[in-house]
Amino acid sequence: MMSLAPVSESYLRDLLRATGLPFDQPYSGIRQHSFQELEESLNGMLQVYLESVAAGNRDRARYCRRQVIAAKDRAKFLAATPRTEEDKRAEKAEMAQWMLVWLENPEVFPAWVEARKKATSSD
Numbered sequence: 001m002m003s004l005a006p007v008s009e010s011y012l013r014d015l016l017r018a019t020g021l022p023f024d025q026p027y028s029g030i031r032q033h034s035f036q037e038l039e040e041s042l043n044g045m046l047q048v049y050l051e052s053v054a055a056g057n058r059d060r061a062r063y064c065r066r067q068v069i070a071a072k073d074r075a076k077f078l079a080a081t082p083r084t085e086e087d088k089r090a091e092k093a094e095m096a097q098w099m100l101v102w103l104e105n106p107e108v109f110p111a112w113v114e115a116r117k118k119a120t121s122s123d
Helices: 010-019 035-055 060-078 087-103 106-120
Strands: none
Touching: 010 087, 035 060, 035 087, 035 106, 060 087
């Protein structure tokens, strides 16, 4: 009998995305291929997080936070990897900052990200 090694949640998520079938937060995770994807993912996760907190569903709220923490850690890793191109490292560092703001105060994130986008577009 063949035994399969444990499969990561991110790998399963990628397989599901490849099917083209939609699936909702918190299970779709934090996408960070672009700032628009990241913003949409974090705002979607925010809705689930707030609903979970309001319903007293601590496990689901913690799951949402763990997803953001894992994505932030991936972004920080790429930002610190010398093999990553310099512009990509800067992008991932900025994305990690977005996720840190979300983690520090999720409810403030939507207003903060709008102000941040305006500030960085005028640079």
